[in-house]
Amino acid sequence: MAEIGKDITKAKQLLEAGELVAIPTETVYGLAGNALDVTAVTKIFVAKNRPEFDPLIVHIADRAQVNVYAENIPELAQQLAERFWPGPLTLVLRRKNNIPDLVTSGLDTVGIRCPDHALTRELLQSLSFPLAAPSANPFGYVSPTTPAHVNDQLGDKLSYILDGGACEVGIESTIIGFENDAPVVFRMGGLSLEKIEAVVGKVHIATHSSSNPKAPGQLVSHYAPRKKVILGDVKNLLKDYAKEVSAVLSFKTNFNVPHQFILSPSGNVEEAAQRFFTALRDLDKLPVDVILAEQVPNVGLGRAINDRLHRASAA
Ligand code: TXA
Numbered sequence: 001m002a003e004i005g006k007d008i009t010k011a012k013q014l015l016e017a018g019e020l021v022a023i024p025t026e027t028v029y030g031l032a033g034n035a036l037d038v039t040a041v042t043k044i045f046v047a048k049n050r051p052e053f054d055p056l057i058v059h060i061a062d063r064a065q066v067n068v069y070a071e072n073i074p075e076l077a078q079q080l081a082e083r084f085w086p087g088p089l090t091l092v093l094r095r096k097n098n099i100p101d102l103v104t105s106g107l108d109t110v111g112i113r114c115p116d117h118a119l120t121r122e123l124l125q126s127l128s129f130p131l132a133a134p135s136a137n138p139f140g141y142v143s144p145t146t147p148a149h150v151n152d153q154l155g156d157k158l159s160y161i162l163d164g165g166a167c168e169v170g171i172e173s174t175i176i177g178f179e180n181d182a183p184v185v186f187r188m189g190g191l192s193l194e195k196i197e198a199v200v201g202k203v204h205i206a207t208h209s210s211s212n213p214k215a216p217g218q219l220v221s222h223y224a225p226r227k228k229v230i231l232g233d234v235k236n237l238l239k240d241y242a243k244e245v246s247a248v249l250s251f252k253t254n255f256n257v258p259h260q261f262i263l264s265p266s267g268n269v270e271e272a273a274q275r276f277f278t279a280l281r282d283l284d285k286l287p288v289d290v291i292l293a294e295q296v297p298n299v300g301l302g303r304a305i306n307d308r309l310h311r312a313s314a315a
C-alpha cells in the first residue's frame with residue numbers, strides 16, 4: 001500500500017526523482033509523473049496498464065504556462081482558458097517539441113489543463129516541470145475520487161498519495177479540441193456544455209467514435225465497474241431482473257430495495273456527479289449480480305454522468 005499524506009515537499013522530491021505520485025484535483029485523482037521525463041512517463045503507462053495509443057493530459061501551474069508547451073492557440077481556446085482555468089477543462093492544442101512523443105502518443109496535439117486544487121497547484125508551482133497525469137485507476141475502470149480509491153487499485157504501484165480529500169467535482173475534465181479553430185467537445189466532463197457555450201457559442205460534440213477515437217474516453221466501453229450495469233427505467237428493470245440479486249443506482253428516488261445508492265436525494269446533478277464514481281465502486285463491491293441504473297436529467301453535469309452510465313453499461 002502507498003503512504004497517504006499531505007506532505008508537498010515529499011511529493012516534490014519523489015517527482016523530481018522520476019517517481020510517480022497520486023495527486024488530488026477538483027475532478028478526480030491523477031497518477032502524476034514528470035511530463036518531460038520519458039522514463040517517468042513510461043512508468044505511468046505501465047502502472048495503469050494503459051495502451052500507448054492513449055495520450056496523457058499535461059497539468060500546468062498557471063494559465064500563462066500554456067504558451068511554453070503549445071503554439072498556434074486559437075482565439076476561442078484563449079478565451080476558454082481565461083474564463084475556466086484553473087478548472088475542469090482540458091484543451092487539446094498544437095504541441096511544441098518540448099513535450100515527449102510518448103505523452104501525446106505521437107499526435108501533433110497535446111491535452112493541457114490547469115487543475116483547481118490548492119495542494120496540487122502549490123506542488124505544481126514548486127516544480128520546474130509540468131505533470132503528466134491520467135486518472136489514477138487501471139485502464140478502463142472507474143476513476144478515483146478519494147485517496148482510498150487510489151490505494152485500493154494502484155497502492156502497490158506508487159509510493160505516495162497526496163491527500164487532498166474527496167474531489168469536489170467528482171467527474172473528469174471536459175476535453176475540447178479545435179478543428180479549423182472551431183471548438184469540438186471530445187469528452188463531456190466536469191465543465192458543463194451550458195457554461196462552455198455561454199462563452200464560445202454553439203460547439204460541435206464528437207464524444208463517440210468507435211474506430212480510431214481521438215480520446216479513449218470516446219471508446220464505447222470505458223469507465224466500467226466489473227459488475228454488469230443495466231441502464232433503463234428502474235421500476236421496470238426491477239421486474240425484469242426479479243430473479244437476480246440486484247442493486248439499484250438512482251438519481252433521487254428511494255426504491256426501497258436492500259442494495260441501493262441514491263446519487264442526490266435532493267435532485268442536484270452537481271451532487272450526483274460528485275458522488276457518482278464512489279457509487280459505482282461501492283455497488284461493485286456488493287454481493288449482487290447486476291446493477292440496475294437510471295439516467296439522470298440531461299442538463300449541466302448530468303450529461304457527463306449519462307455519458308459514463310452508457311459506457312459503463314456497454315461493458
Ligand atoms: O479530469 C481529468 O482530466 C483527469 C485529472 C487527473 O486531470 N485526468 C484524466 O486523464 O481524466 P485520462 O488520461 O484518464 O483521460 C485523458 C483523456 C484521454 O481519453 C486521452 O485520450 C485524452 O484525454 N487526450 C489527451 N491528450 C489528447 C490529445 N492530444 N488529443 C485527443 N485526446 C487527448
Ligand code: MG
Pocket residue numbers: 134135143
Ligand atoms: Mg481515465
